[in-house]
Amino acid sequence: MNILLDDISFENSLFPFGVVRSIAHIRVGILTIFEKWQFYFPGKVFIASEKLIRDFDETKCIEYPANFIPSRQFLKQLYLQKEKIPFTNDCKILEHPWQIFEFNNWAIREDFEMITEGRISERIASSNQLIAPENIFIESGAKINFSILNAETGPIYIGKNAEIQEGCLLRGPISIGEESRVKMGTKIYGATTTGPHCLVGGEIKNSVLMAFSNKAHDGYLGDSAIGEWCNLGAGTSNSNLKNNASTVKIWSKKENNFVAAGNKCGLLMGDYSRCAINTSFNTGTVVGVCCSIFGNSFPPKFLDNFTWGNEKYIFEKAIGDINNWKKLKGLEITESEIESLKNIYQ
DSSP states (O other): OOEEEEEETTTTTTSSSSSOGGGGOBOOOSHHHHHHHHHHHHEEEETTTTOGGOOOOOGGGGETTTTEEEOOOHHHHHHHOOOOOOOOOTTTEEETHHHHHHHHHHHHHHHHHHHHHTTOOOOOOSEEEEEEEEEEEOHHHHHOOEEEETTTTTTEEEEOOOOOTTTTTSSSSSETTTTOOOTOOOOEEEEEEETOOOOOOOOOOEEEEEEOOESSSSSEEEEEEEEOEEEOOTOOOESSTTOOOOOOEEEEEETTTTOOOOOOOEEEEEETTTEOTOOEEEEEEESSSSSOOOOOOOOOEEEEEEEEEEEOOOOHHHHHHHHHHHTTTOOOOOHHHHHHHHHHHH
């Protein structure tokens, strides 16, 4: 039985996410939506915009929308029945970009139970102070010393080869991805996820960093979602609550208008975007793909794709800058990435 995740009809609905890569690759919880399906159906999950016809038999296929986030219990039931079953109340539908961090508490708990079931955590060094250690899971190669991990309010998952440096304060639910680093003295509140290969510091609360992104210095990030290959300069902070505590409105590219996003919403930043030191983001700011943000005032509450300061990013310069950032983590931009970004630019 193959599973097809339909992502074709979601253009701009989750902007600034789902622009460079499918919405199925959005990370909510420990895993991306695609990885959740793959956990129970390895090699049998296909994304409509990416599927290779030679590897795909549509006669042995069931289809779900790519914005559907399955629960652990739903996946177990589907695995046993091996035929399509309807949505259940314990699942989520990702209809708005701010729901990435709104659903993160639920998603970390679901993924934690799924990933750790029947497994034994690596030992945690005695230099650490632990609260509710039964809710803490450490993968092989992870390093944690002289930190406080409080899993009483939710599980804490530390990925393979991740590093939690001295003096960090972690309060679950939290997921630190494979080979990510949490710098000395960092304070992380739940529900927060850093994807693989991230570097974080300062104060973070109820936020998701997808993968390969940095918030490495002091400053506050709260109720936010940050795409892949992003960098927040030293001292950068965002507001997540208006001074009068009224409803936060964010720019919707799909609706071409501001829409209500609840009482709390910080920064929504698309892939490959960066900001200068001491940048201050207003409540409910949306930053598109591949933006370079700098200047003497608050950035606008909406920056479209390929914004460079107050101008349009020159494409060749944008690609060169992305490649420079990727080299810092031992990688280089690929031809397929360049082609994808060119289509967005045009």
